[in-house]
Amino acid sequence: ETGVTQTPRHLVMGMTNKKSLKCEQHLGHNAMYWYKQSAKKPLELMFVYNFKEQTENNSVPSRFSPECPNSSHLFLHLHTLQPEDSALYLCASSQGRSGNTIYFGEGSWLTVV
Amino acid sequence: KQEVTQIPAALSVPEGENLVLNCSFTDSAIYNLQWFRQDPGKGLTSLLLIQSSQREQTSGRLNASLDKSSGRSTLYIAASQPGDSATYLCASMEYGNKLVFGAGTILRVKS
Numbered sequence: 001e002t003g004v005t006q007t008p009r010h011l012v013m014g015m016t017n018k019k020s021l022k023c024e025q026h027l028g029h030n031a032m033y034w035y036k037q038s039a040k041k042p043l044e045l046m047f048v049y050n051f052k053e054q055t056e057n058n059s060v061p062s063r064f065s066p067e068c069p070n071s072s073h074l075f076l077h078l079h080t081l082q083p084e085d086s087a088l089y090l091c092a093s094s095q096g097r098s099g100n101t102i103y104f105g106e107g108s109w110l111t112v113v
Numbered sequence: 114k115q116e117v118t119q120i121p122a123a124l125s126v127p128e129g130e131n132l133v134l135n136c137s138f139t140d141s142a143i144y145n146l147q148w149f150r151q152d153p154g155k156g157l158t159s160l161l162l163i164q165s166s167q168r169e170q171t172s173g174r175l176n177a178s179l180d181k182s183s184g185r186s187t188l189y190i191a192a193s194q195p196g197d198s199a200t201y202l203c204a205s206m207e208y209g210n211k212l213v214f215g216a217g218t219i220l221r222v223k224s
Contacts, residue, residue, distance in 0.1 A: 006156075031210055042117070043157075043202070043214040056209060090156055094210050099144045099164060102212060104157040 003027045004105035006091050012111045013081065021076040021108045023091030030095060032074040033102070034066060037088040049074060081112045115140045117205055119215035126193055127223050134188040134218045136203035141181045147212065148177050148188050149202040157202065161188070193222045 004025045013019045034046040048056035049068040065077040074091055088109055094102045116139045126132055145164045149157040161170045161177040169178040176189040186203055198221050204212040
């Protein structure tokens with residue numbers, strides 16, 4: 001069992017759909033993250049949660065709505081996305097707020113049509 | 114704003130060679146620097162983390178160094194193998210565990 005599990009691994013959605021990405025970490029960490037990896041662009045941070053509280057929103061459009069019901073689960077709700085939002089969405093977790101190793105999941109490949 | 118640059122963008126070497134991947138960052142006020150590996154279509158695997166107070170870290174055939182004053186880190190891979198083929202990413206960590214990534218180096222080790 002991997003430490004950070006993401007579902008679904010692949011998702012195709014229309015621009016008017018509503019879907020959600022799910023992330024679960026089994027490492028006992030208290031910080032969770034969403035990162036986006038687009039073609040030909042470096043990985044970029046989207047959101048940070050510490051102890052279920054959002055501590056960082058990296059100017060992400062409101063069509064992406066994160067939810068962190070507890071320290072082990074993180075969701076990314078998707079609504080009215082654009083084709084340019086097609087990317088690999090990576091969830092990660094760590095212990096504490098600074099200086100510790102960050103562990104990533106396998107990612108969810110999102111295609112918006 | 115922190116910027117991380119990785120050189121070269123791509124590298125192809127024969128099996129058995131020792132190689133060096135380079136990473137530079139513009140803001141030396143980092144908590145640490147982390148190296149990752151990414152296989153095609155996969156997530157990231159953490160390879161090494163160097164705290165800002167450290168100069169290097171080693172794991173098996175991998176050695177990573179950090180020079181904060183010059184804003185540079187290197188990842189040294191000894192006796193490369195075809196299984197080392199992947200994209201290697203470096204990332205600087207800012208306060209709040211925020212990682213700023215470089216674009217990566219695509220490594221191909223030929224058998």
